[in-house]
Amino acid sequence: MAEPSKVIHIRNVGHEIAEADLMQLLQPFGNVSKIALLQMEDLHNSVSALQYYSSVQPSVRGRNVYMQFSSHQELTTDQSSHGRNSDQESEPNRILLVTIHHMMYPITVEVLHQVFKAYGYVEKIVTFQKSAGFQALIQYQSLQEAVEAFGALHGRNIYDGCCQLDIQYSNLSELQVHYNNDRSRDFTNPSLPTEQRPRASQQGYPDPGGLYAFQQPGASYAQMGRAAMIAAAFGGTLPPGVTGTNERCTLIVSNLNTDKINEDKLFNLFSLYGNIVRIKILRNKPDHALVEMADGFQAELAVHYLKGAVLFAKKLEVNYSKYPNITTAPDAHDYTTSSLNRFNSNVIKNYRHCCAPTKMIHISALPQEISEDAILNHVSEHGSVVNTKLFEVNGKRQALVQFENEEEATEALVSKHATSLEGNTIRISFSQMQSI
Numbered sequence: 001m002a003e004p005s006k007v008i009h010i011r012n013v014g015h016e017i018a019e020a021d022l023m024q025l026l027q028p029f030g031n032v033s034k035i036a037l038l039q040m041e042d043l044h045n046s047v048s049a050l051q052y053y054s055s056v057q058p059s060v061r062g063r064n065v066y067m068q069f070s071s072h073q074e075l076t077t078d079q080s081s082h083g084r085n086s087d088q089e090s091e092p093n094r095i096l097l098v099t100i101h102h103m104m105y106p107i108t109v110e111v112l113h114q115v116f117k118a119y120g121y122v123e124k125i126v127t128f129q130k131s132a133g134f135q136a137l138i139q140y141q142s143l144q145e146a147v148e149a150f151g152a153l154h155g156r157n158i159y160d161g162c163c164q165l166d167i168q169y170s171n172l173s174e175l176q177v178h179y180n181n182d183r184s185r186d187f188t189n190p191s192l193p194t195e196q197r198p199r200a201s202q203q204g205y206p207d208p209g210g211l212y213a214f215q216q217p218g219a220s221y222a223q224m225g226r227a228a229m230i231a232a233a234f235g236g237t238l239p240p241g242v243t244g245t246n247e248r249c250t251l252i253v254s255n256l257n258t259d260k261i262n263e264d265k266l267f268n269l270f271s272l273y274g275n276i277v278r279i280k281i282l283r284n285k286p287d288h289a290l291v292e293m294a295d296g297f298q299a300e301l302a303v304h305y306l307k308g309a310v311l312f313a314k315k316l317e318v319n320y321s322k323y324p325n326i327t328t329a330p331d332a333h334d335y336t337t338s339s340l341n342r343f344n345s346n347v348i349k350n351y352r353h354c355c356a357p358t359k360m361i362h363i364s365a366l367p368q369e370i371s372e373d374a375i376l377n378h379v380s381e382h383g384s385v386v387n388t389k390l391f392e393v394n395g396k397r398q399a400l401v402q403f404e405n406e407e408e409a410t411e412a413l414v415s416k417h418a419t420s421l422e423g424n425t426i427r428i429s430f431s432q433m434q435s436i
């Protein structure tokens with residue numbers, strides 16, 4: 001066996017074998033970055049693949065193929081079996097080659113199907129990674145449908161400001177799909193098996209409950225983008241009980257402790273689940289408040305995680321309001337321009353950390369020289385602290401503080417989030433860790 005290389009040489013490849021077939025042999029071990037020979041994304045993936053196929057005979061379309069490390073350590077060519085040439089246009093074909101540029105959010109078979117099915121019956125989709133970036137082959141039932149999709153979607157963004165579609169015609173005549181999963185799909189044969197891949201990081205992002213409410217051609221895909229981000233953040237599907245289809249943004253929160261609650265404390269709690277537009281405590285019912293979230297997904301997360309939570313010895317009731325929004329008024333606190341809205345940045349990370357109140361709070365944006373005693377002095381008035389841990393991530397000081405129960409941790413969060421500690425405005429969220 002030659003010296004290990006990211007580049008794998010495959011022999012005995014017949015004319016009936018397509019590029020997508022070869023991709024499927026190696027994708028379980030990691031991303032394929034180039035294909036002429038086949039180059040894996042890193043050396044570890046390449047070694048894993050050849051170790052596996054040293055004991056399992058790889059076969060494609062009934063033909064045994066043979067793999068070995070190439071004498072090349074890196075492929076510099078950008079050749080493709082599609083025969084694409086930057087200064088040459090291919091003939092129209094019912095199979096489209098799609099390259100995704102500026103891919104900020106996960107793109108899966110489900111997302112692509114929602115986009116392309118608006119222009120005809122999509123028979124098959126195969127996705128893969130190449131030197132040009134994330135790519136997909138989309139096979140329509142007819143040439144006319146593919147041409148219409150090409151004309152309508154080429155150069156469009158799937159999500160606002162990113163995931164741009166660069167579409168070309170493939171010269172393949174038929175896509176070969178062996179598995180119906182997050183990387184490939186044959187919509188004409190739903191009985192195909194789902195391939196089980198060993199890498200947990202390759203899990204799919206399915207469309208739970210028809211989240212991708214695809215709009216008419218020419219409309220924005222922003223809502224689909226939000227759904228995809230949430231699904232991706234939760235590891236492929238939304239939490240049980242969250243549909244992702246709610247469109248109501250305004251919530252009614254009742255059974256508040258009128259002696260201790262105010263709009264900013266409600267903001268600190270509800271902003272864990274999305275950006276806050278406005279909050280209004282009702283004058284005629286001071287134990288009731290309206291909370292307007294930025295969108296229906298975020299409002300549903302807040303209802304899901306906060307219904308029944310205990311705050312200042314009161315069990316919260318959180319429901320959807322009959323009002324679509326909160327009218328601008330002197331007694332309605334406006335947070336639309338607040339820098340404290342957590343979902344202005346790190347959106348996927350924030351969704352990933354969404355959870356019901358826990359006993360553990362996570363404190364970030366701490367001063368570099370902070371001590372555990374200083375942190376304790378800042379939060380211990382809200383309950384019995386069981387344990388603390390001060391640590392550093394990427395050079396930034398952070399802390400975990402474990403309280404006796406969820407109610408104490410919730411009080412500390414709503415009271416101390418965005419407060420100043422030794423000159424720094426600290427940020428607090430719930431941690432899903434069970435213990436320190």
